[in-house]
Amino acid sequence: MLSKYDNEMRLEFLSKSANEAFARITVAAFASQLDPTIDEIADIKTAVSEAVTNCIIHAYEDTQGIIKLHCIIQDNSIIIEISDNGKGIEDVNIAKEPLYTSKPNLERSGMGFTIMESFMDKLSVESVLNLGTKVTMEKTIKKAKNILEEQENKCTTA
Numbered sequence: 001m002l003s004k005y006d007n008e009m010r011l012e013f014l015s016k017s018a019n020e021a022f023a024r025i026t027v028a029a030f031a032s033q034l035d036p037t038i039d040e041i042a043d044i045k046t047a048v049s050e051a052v053t054n055c056i057i058h059a060y061e062d063t064q065g066i067i068k069l070h071c072i073i074q075d076n077s078i079i080i081e082i083s084d085n086g087k088g089i090e091d092v093n094i095a096k097e098p099l100y101t102s103k104p105n106l107e108r109s110g111m112g113f114t115i116m117e118s119f120m121d122k123l124s125v126e127s128v129l130n131l132g133t134k135v136t137m138e139k140t141i142k143k144a145k146n147i148l149e150e151q152e153n154k155c156t157t158a
C-alpha cells in the first residue's frame with residue numbers, strides 16, 4: 001500500500017464487545033511509535049474505547065456489523081477514524097451535547113463525545129441516517145524525549 005502519510009493502518013472487525021479492548025490496545029500500540037507519554041496513551045485509549053462502544057451499542061444495537069478503523073500518523077500527530085454502517089445519528093449537534101443520551105435506561109451517561117472531545121485535540125462526527133457514522137479524532141504527541149534533550153543541551157551549553 002502506497003501512502004502519502006508517514007504511516008497508516010486499517011482494520012475491520014465485528015461489533016462484538018470483546019473487540020472494544022482489541023481496538024483500543026491496537027491503536028495504543030500503533031501510536032507508541034510517536035513516543036507518547038503514559039497520559040497521552042491513556043487519553044487515546046479512552047477516546048477509541050468511547051467511539052467503538054458507540055458503534056457496538058448505538059450503531060448496530062441488537063444486530064452485528066463491521067466497524068472500520070483507519071489510523072494515520074503524520075509528523076507528530078495521530079489521526080484516528082472509526083466508522084460504522086449502522087443506523088446513523090439524526091442530529092449530530094444534539095448527540096454531541098454533554099449528558100445527551102438516547103439510551104438513558106441502559107445507564108448511559110451521555111458523556112462519550114464529550115470525553116472524546118476533551119481527551120483529543122480535534123473531533124469531527126459525520127453521520128447519515130440509516131447509512132452510518134464516521135468519527136475522526138486527532139491528537140498531537142508532544143515529543144517528550146525531544147523536549148528533555150533540548151533542555152539537557154541548554155544546560156550543558158550554558
Ligand SMILES: Nc1ncnc2c1ncn2[C@@H]1O[C@H](COP(=O)(O)OP(=O)(O)OP(=O)(O)O)[C@@H](O)[C@H]1O
Binds near residue numbers: 084
Ligand atoms: N456510532 C453511532 N451510531 C448511532 N448513534 C450514535 C453513535 N454514536 C453516538 N450515537 C448517538 O449519540 C448519543 C451520544 O453519544 P455519547 O457517546 O456522547 O453518549 P452515550 O453513548 O449515550 O453514553 P456514554 O457514552 O456516556 O455511555 C448516543 O446516545 C446515540 O444516540
Ligand SMILES: [Mg+2]
Binds near residue numbers: 050053054113
Ligand atoms: Mg457513548
